[in-house]
Amino acid sequence: MKHNKTRISPFSLIEPFTPGISPARAPSTSTLWFIFHNDRLLIEQRTDEGIAVCSAPPISRGLSPIFSQYIGNYNSTDIYAAEIQEPPALPETMQFTKLRSLFGKIDREIFSLAGRAVQIVQWNRDHKYCGRCGTGMLIRQTELAKNCPACGFISFPRLSPAVIMSIVRGKEILLARSPHFRKGMYSTLAGFVEPGETLEETVTREIREEVNIEISDIAYIGSQPWPFPHSLMIGFTTRYTAGDIQIDNKEIEDAQWFSIDNLPVLPTRMSIAYHLIELFIKNTH
Numbered sequence: 001m002k003h004n005k006t007r008i009s010p011f012s013l014i015e016p017f018t019p020g021i022s023p024a025r026a027p028s029t030s031t032l033w034f035i036f037h038n039d040r041l042l043i044e045q046r047t048d049e050g051i052a053v054c055s056a057p058p059i060s061r062g063l064s065p066i067f068s069q070y071i072g073n074y075n076s077t078d079i080y081a082a083e084i085q086e087p088p089a090l091p092e093t094m095q096f097t098k099l100r101s102l103f104g105k106i107d108r109e110i111f112s113l114a115g116r117a118v119q120i121v122q123w124n125r126d127h128k129y130c131g132r133c134g135t136g137m138l139i140r141q142t143e144l145a146k147n148c149p150a151c152g153f154i155s156f157p158r159l160s161p162a163v164i165m166s167i168v169r170g171k172e173i174l175l176a177r178s179p180h181f182r183k184g185m186y187s188t189l190a191g192f193v194e195p196g197e198t199l200e201e202t203v204t205r206e207i208r209e210e211v212n213i214e215i216s217d218i219a220y221i222g223s224q225p226w227p228f229p230h231s232l233m234i235g236f237t238t239r240y241t242a243g244d245i246q247i248d249n250k251e252i253e254d255a256q257w258f259s260i261d262n263l264p265v266l267p268t269r270m271s272i273a274y275h276l277i278e279l280f281i282k283n284t285h
């Protein structure tokens, strides 16, 4: 997909995506099929254009999906999500690859669309039965939701909002590392929103819990869907006001103040964490 337009935020699609549960009557110029087996996406290695996702229904590849669903239209392309339970032998040029490992390796637009598709596939798989009475759920024909024929309970795809924030003290930024990060890498703090919390309360609480620091001047920067499994990262900048670093030793194993001259290994450029650190670098001169 080639575009000249600019994004409304660094992590938005360039063209508007129109979600839907059945294709519009007007014919689309193309289709894209995001076919998953667990958290792995079916990709094809094409000699002319690198990695591509399927442009034809699973059946055309000899695959029988246990779930397939139209999810919307993007730039005149109809987008479908499907799930395969047991993949048959595939040609050498095709394989199921962990979606997460494709971050930064495939076209950003395609990755974003795959993120939408995988969340719908997972939601379908994980909400087969009513959470209230255990009856099998039915897919609604009017909106992206399921309802229970016995008790009427309605289930929508699940989203877990999480905040991610930079803390700046003069010409330094506070970065921390989790035990699962690659060697030497530090990133911004992040954490899930608790029921009933404002985003600002989450930012303040997470910083207090993880590093025992007080902050002010919470400013919204942007958001990034993070479909592992269903987060929405909401990014903020904050300013240090008081406290000495004291780590919780649960979620993080180290936290330090870094200046531009001694930055550690940073997260991937396509992440909102990197975007927040980049903002600090731009604003510190």
Ligand SMILES: [Zn+2]
Pocket: 130, 131, 132, 133, 134, 135, 148, 149, 150, 151, 152, 153
């Ligand atoms: Zn029910």
